[in-house]
Amino acid sequence: MSTQILADQGRYVSRLTRDTVALILAGGRGSRLYELTDWRAKPGVYFGGKLRIIDFPLSNCINSGVRRIGVATQYKAHSLIRHLVHGWTQFQAADREFIEILPASQRVGDDWYLGTADAVFQNLDIIRTHNPKFVLILSGDHVYKMDYGVFLAFHAEKNADMTVSCMEVPLKEAAGQFGVMTVDDTGRVIGFNEKPENPAPIPGREDMCLASMGNYIFNTEFLYEQVIKDADTPGSQHDFGKNIIPAVIEKYQVYAFPFRNPETQKQAYWRDVGTLDAYWEANMELISVLPQLDLYDKQWPIFTHQTQSPPAKFVFDYPDKRGEAIESMVSAGCIISGASVRKSVLFSNCKIHSHTVITDSLILPECEIMENCTIRGAIIDRGCVIEAGTQIGVDLDADRARGFRVTEAGHTLVTPGMLKQKLHHTR
Numbered sequence: 001m002s003t004q005i006l007a008d009q010g011r012y013v014s015r016l017t018r019d020t021v022a023l024i025l026a027g028g029r030g031s032r033l034y035e036l037t038d039w040r041a042k043p044g045v046y047f048g049g050k051l052r053i054i055d056f057p058l059s060n061c062i063n064s065g066v067r068r069i070g071v072a073t074q075y076k077a078h079s080l081i082r083h084l085v086h087g088w089t090q091f092q093a094a095d096r097e098f099i100e101i102l103p104a105s106q107r108v109g110d111d112w113y114l115g116t117a118d119a120v121f122q123n124l125d126i127i128r129t130h131n132p133k134f135v136l137i138l139s140g141d142h143v144y145k146m147d148y149g150v151f152l153a154f155h156a157e158k159n160a161d162m163t164v165s166c167m168e169v170p171l172k173e174a175a176g177q178f179g180v181m182t183v184d185d186t187g188r189v190i191g192f193n194e195k196p197e198n199p200a201p202i203p204g205r206e207d208m209c210l211a212s213m214g215n216y217i218f219n220t221e222f223l224y225e226q227v228i229k230d231a232d233t234p235g236s237q238h239d240f241g242k243n244i245i246p247a248v249i250e251k252y253q254v255y256a257f258p259f260r261n262p263e264t265q266k267q268a269y270w271r272d273v274g275t276l277d278a279y280w281e282a283n284m285e286l287i288s289v290l291p292q293l294d295l296y297d298k299q300w301p302i303f304t305h306q307t308q309s310p311p312a313k314f315v316f317d318y319p320d321k322r323g324e325a326i327e328s329m330v331s332a333g334c335i336i337s338g339a340s341v342r343k344s345v346l347f348s349n350c351k352i353h354s355h356t357v358i359t360d361s362l363i364l365p366e367c368e369i370m371e372n373c374t375i376r377g378a379i380i381d382r383g384c385v386i387e388a389g390t391q392i393g394v395d396l397d398a399d400r401a402r403g404f405r406v407t408e409a410g411h412t413l414v415t416p417g418m419l420k421q422k423l424h425h426t427r
Contacts, residue, residue, distance in 0.1 A: 016152040017065035018096070019133035023123070024057050025116055025214075026140030027074030027104065032275045034405055035415045036381060041073065043140035044080035045279070046364050046382065048286055048295055049331045049345050051304045052083055053273065056145070057138045058099070059302045064148040067097040068130055071140065072119045074104040074112060087305020102126065115238035116214075121227040127220070135223050137240070139214035143282060143293065144270040145300050146215075146259060154257045155217045161252040162222065164189060164245065165215035167259045168208045168267055174199045177272075178211035179241040181256050189254040194241040213259060213270065216240060222252070269293050277409040280379055283345050283362050287329055309333030309349055321354055331365075339369070353388075361393070381415040383422055 030042025037045065043054035054071070061069050073080055081101055088099045102123050104112040113119040120127075120137065127135060134155070136148055146165075155163040166181055174180055180199040182191030191200065192212075199209040218226075226244055230236050236243045248254055261268045269292040273279040285291050295302060309332040314323035316338035325341040331348040338354030347365040352358065356373040364382040369375065373386055376393030380386065392399060393412045400406050405413040416422040 014065075016134070016156060017067075017149050020066050020136050020148075020152060020217075021068045021070065021127055021130050021132040021134075022057075022061050022066045022136040022138060022148070023102075023120060023127070024054070024061075024069065024071045024138045024140045025119055026054055026071050026080060027077070027113055027119065028141055029075045030141060030274060033279065034276065035413060035417065036276065036279070036379070037076075038415070038417065039076055040079040041075045041077055042274075044077075044083060045273075046347055047143060047273070047279075048283060048293075048302075049329045049347055050306055051295075051302055052080075053143060054080060054083070054140050055087075055302055055304045056143050057140055058088060059300075060144075060146050060148060061136075061138075062303060063300050064146075066136060066148055068132070069099045070102045070123065070126065071099065072102045072104070072113065072123065074119075077103060083305050087303070100126070115242075116240045117227050117230050117236075117244050118238035120223065121231045121238070124224060124227065128224075132220050135218045135220050137216045137218065141272075141274075142213065142270060143273055144213075144259075144268065145293070145297075145302075146268070147262070150262065151215070151257055152217060155255070158187070158255045159253065160217075160255045161219055162245075162248060162254045163217045163257050164254065165213045165259050166210050166256045167213055167270055168202065168205075169211040171199050171201060171207055171209055174209050174211050177274075179214075179245070181210045181212060183210065183256045187255050187258075189245070189249045189256050192241075192245045192249055194239070194246075210256060212241060212245075214241075276379065276405070276407045276413055277411060280362060280377075280407075280409075280411050284343070284360070287327055287343060287345065306332070307348065312336070312346075316354070347382075377410060378412045378414060381413070383416050384414055384419060385421060386414075386419075 026043040028042050030037045045053050047053050084101055176195050176197050179194045180196055181189050182200050184190050202208050230243055259268050271282040273282050312330045312334040314336045316323050321338040323336040323338050327343045328341050330346045333349035334346050336352045339352040339356040342359045344358050344361045346363045349366045350363050351368045353371045355371055356369050358375040361375050361378040363380045366382055367380050367384045369386045370388040372389045374391045374394055378393045396406045399412045403418050
């Protein structure tokens with residue numbers, strides 16, 4: 001196998017990554033995020049103070065040495081496309097190093113993307129122009145760091161036709177949510193069920209199952225063969241999990257790649273953030289002393305588009321009026337003016353006015369919280385202006401009565417639409 005290991009980074013790059021085209025599927029709505037995705041696709045949702053979810057698979061590609069990337073978009077993609085154009089064009093340096101945006105455009109018929117496999121099928125002509133040996137298909141709406149070079153090396157070593165990246169997930173968490181695999185002693189996939197209500201456990205570990213991450217490697221000709229066959233199959237849902245994988249595991253070499261921390265060999269960090277509570281929790285994890293997801297890791301940076309904003313500023317220092325942030329992340333452009341922020345994440349260019357107290361909350365970009373407000377356990381969407389004296393998260397019944405969404409775990413989502421402010425705020 002012609003794989004070169006970079007001595008200083010320990011990453012598989014060389015021929016495997018150069019012979020790969022990545023296709024990131026970023027057209028999903030993320031309906032369980034409710035109003036947070038009313039005007040943006042889930043991969044375009046903000047995360048971690050200054051990022052968007054799409055930045056994680058894109059950064060993983062760049063850091064792994066996979067520099068030929070297509071991003072397939074569909075649902076309300078303006079915000080996402082704008083972010084990609086502004087933040088990722090610097091990587092489009094040459095014919096063998098590019099990021100292309102592939103919106104659903106009825107290239108081969110009258111339909112938009114009908115499923116994950118169909119999104120690939122409709123872009124086969126574009127993939128063919130780049131003549132890759134491997135196609136890396138990635139979900140665009142998960143938060144994690146992963147060296148795809150190691151993934152590709154595993155695929156090559158197994159001489160696989162297709163490899164599925166997987167992780168160990170508790171049965172209760174996986175039920176109805178993830179595709180679940182059964183493998184033999186060599187790691188070959190011998191069974192696959194898409195989102196079963198009663199997942200098959202890992203032998204010897206009755207509380208855990210092996211779940212698909214939605215990331216796949218295909219030998220290119222094998223991919224062409226399978227998605228074309230699927231496109232011609234009546235009644236297919238044109239989905240990798242529901243149709244492609246179950247159809248190929250018996251006849252072809254399909255392997256499961258275990259996603260683990262390369263240093264500890266334990267389960268690596270990965271978050272779906274598919275619900276409001278999961279989204280809130282994943283952001284809150286970042287403010288811990290030693291978070292599992294290290295955004296300060298210089299060896300594996302997460303790239304993004306960011307506006308030119310001044311440093312965050314904290315003003316006033318009186319006993320009853322002090323600008324402060326404790327156990328929090330505060331992004332550039334924020335001004336905390338005589339207010340207190342605790343255990344919260346403030347995204348870019350937010351203004352927090354005097355005597356306001358914010359705790360356990362996510363304040364997305366360009367929000368303004370006026371004087372004497374109390375915000376607890378909330379998610380405040382981009383561009384909201386919260387009037388003076390407002391209480392959010394204090395009385396959940398009152399929040400519901402005002403039209404805010406309260407989650408099962410008691411977190412309150414507030415959007416500009418709920419406040420009758422800038423209903424079509426799409427950025």
